[in-house]
Amino acid sequence: MRNIVFLFTLWLLILTSCKRNNEVMVVYEATGAISEYTLHYLDNNGILLDTLVRPQSRQDKWNVQFMGEQGDIVYISGIYKDPESGLKLMIKLDGKIYKQASNEGDTLKYLTVSGVVPYGD
Secondary structure (H helix, E strand, C coil), X not given: CHHHHHHHHHHHHHHHHHHHHCEEEXXXXXECCCCCEEEEEECCCCCEEEEEECCCCCCCXXXXXXXXXXXXXXXXXXXXXXXXXXXXXXXXXXXXXXXXXXXXXXXXXXXXXXXXXXXXX
């Protein structure tokens, strides 16, 4: 009986450690704007969220972070209305820039950064 309990515990430990290896810290970051802008982004549950950001200066940063898994879709999109403004969007995975994009003065198009969290070795 002890052997069965030991093997079951070992099996659970292996499963949980494998799952942790598939997790990555996802950070969405926006900066570079001097006036308000709207962001749309996918959270860790795959729900599209909207937020209105009102920066005080071009150096102000907005960010949100969560634990994601390999294979998850990551997406952030933003738009601003002030032609004197700009926007830079980044997706970071485990502290490293995965994708980024920026523009200045383009008030007509959404700036979008998206991808899939890559599978590791």
